[in-house]
Amino acid sequence: MKNHTSRRVVLQGLIATAIVIGFDPVNRVWVTSASAASLFESLPPLDGVLYTDNTLLASVANDFGHIVHRQAIAVLKPGSVEDIIHIIQFARTHKLKVAARGQAHSCNGQSQVEAGVVIDMSTLNKIYSIGADRAIVDAGVGWRELLQQTLPQRLTPPVLTDYIELSIGGTLSVGGIGGATHRYGVQVDNVLEIQVVTGEGKLETCSLAQNRDLFEAVLAGLGQCGIIVQATIRLIPAATHARVFVLYYDNVATLTRDQRLLINDERFDYVEGQLVADDNGGWGYLLEAASFYTPPAVPNNNILLARLNYIRGTEQIEDKSYFDFLNRLAPVVATLKSIGVWFYPHPWLNLFVPGSVVENYVGEVASNLTLDDTGQGPILLYPVKTNRFQRPLFRVPTEEVIFLFAILRTAVPPEDTVVTRMLSDNRKLFERDRDLGGYQYPVGAIPFSSKDWRQHFRPVWGKLVSAKRRYDPDNLLTPGQGIF
Known part of the structure; x- marks a missing residue:
């Protein structure tokens, strides 16, 4: 009352x-x-x-x-x-x-x-239980909060996004990609069960064994068929420390060669990469990799760095706690908030690029890209293996190795003309990637039509339409994507 x-x-x-x-x-x-x-x-x-x-x-x-x-x-x-x-x-x-x-x-x-x-x-932010191999949580729980509860039991979710302040329900609606994805897939590949309120206002429990069609329509389903209210997340043993390697490269081909090597032999637990501005107005490249460990066992640097072709003498190696490594963006975000840039427009571009064309595609983009085009935002480039992906609505190129290419733009100055220009650039880069067999990772800002969405979900578009009609017959859920 x-x-x-x-x-x-x-x-x-x-x-x-x-x-x-x-x-x-x-x-x-x-x-x-x-x-x-x-x-x-x-x-x-x-x-x-x-x-x-x-x-x-x-x-x-x-x-x-x-x-x-x-x-x-x-x-x-x-x-x-x-x-x-x-x-x-x-x-x-x-x-x-x-x-x-x-x-x-x-x-x-x-x-x-x-x-x-x-x-x-x-x-809705309750953690109900943490078991030997799973945690049951409300969808409003943040990944950092879950991690803080699992680590005392030496457990961790297999995959975490770079920014761990996101909600569990939020990332499960889009996929949830991170530096451990080459090993464990995306976050939706590590969900054992979910509870969903459908567009009919019905509470349903679903998993691979129960209501599988709803399970697969909701995970990475962009909120079209149901609202995730609770999730059972897989957990794996957690290390206590991370040895972090930052290695520099002078060209994209050498970087991606080493990235492919590392995800194929899985010598590192975490693999990502970035484009970084050089002193000549162009772009250099870095590889960020981490090996997780618990003392007294420690990583062998020589084994980890064997056969890599980074620029010798530029490597940076640092040991951190496992949590501090995963939470490493917290001080960066605090700084961005303190100076106000966090609250500027962010016309982000997130693309999956086929591995067969990534060097040419990224090289061409980089040759025409300036810091003004990014607003000083980071540019990510890291490899993943598609055989780790199990959820049908998580759409990626068909090749065995693909790359996430993300220009995390900030509109500087925060004016409409700058935003409009960046959105136009995003669309052009998406179309070029699409024509090469690529996809967008739908967390950013790319002008998209219903026709684009049909192309994005092909060949599973028919299944999504059927699920939408069954679970949200009045088309009331999540209209912001503009899919239906």
Whole structure:
């Protein structure tokens, strides 16, 4: 009763103001705070709170990209899974769109919804259990929080993204790639079971053995068929330390040769790479690799570096704790936030490039790329093996070895003209990659049409359409991607 009363107070407080908060594209009318409040008066009592105040609505009309802004009419902070069931059933009745929001680290409005309801998943953040080989967690739990609970038991998720502040539900909706992907696949390949609220407002448990079609439609399914509310994540033994190697190269071909060697013999636990600006206005290359260990056992540097063709004398080798290595971006992010750059627009480009063309493709891009084109953002280039990928909606080139190529742009200065230019560049680079057999990794900002999405999901488009019709027949879930 307490939460229900709180919700009604919030809504009643807005009825007198009658501020326009959005446009309802279904009924073709402007929505005011008064009409939104009146609409939600018929919602059943909640364990959490539904908000329609303008400050909170403004906060969810933005994301890390700071490019797209869509105004919802309500934000649900659920106190239980039942709240999500109630709001989706309510949304079906009233023809409202719904989007789940984790840490909103998306770049192109993927977690936003115009004149609909945003579900803030961060309030569902309980870790239920940690066993010898698995953890059961709410979707709103962050990967860092899970790691902090598993490490005292000498356990770890097999794959973590470079930035570990992301929510588990958020990365499982897109894939979840990291430096250990060449060994263990992406994060969705390491999920044993999920609980999902479908677009029909039904709670379903699914796995490879139970409701497999829903399991495969939701993992890397971009939120189209259901909202992940709970996940059972595979765990493996964790080391206590990481020996980190940074090796420099003067050309992309030598870098990618060494990267292929390392992921094929798996001598390192973690392998990535970057393009780095040189003093002549061009680009150099680095390989970042880590070997995880627990003393008294220590890595053998000579074995790890054997047959690699980096520039001798430039190598940097450092030992860190396992957690500090995985959390290494935390001080960088703190600095970016302190100087305000974190809050600039981020027209990120994330592409999977076929291994057979990666040297020519990246070389050509680098020859025309300047620091102004990136806004000083990092450029990633690292290899993965496609035979590690098991989820059908995680779309990648068909070759055995492919590369993630990501230009993590920041719009500097943060002006519309700069953003527009970067988005146009993203589209051109995507089209060139697509024509070579490549795909986008759909976490960034590339202008995409429904035709592009059909091409992206081919040959599994038909399965996705069937799953959408079955589990979200009213097409209310996650409209921000523009897939349906």
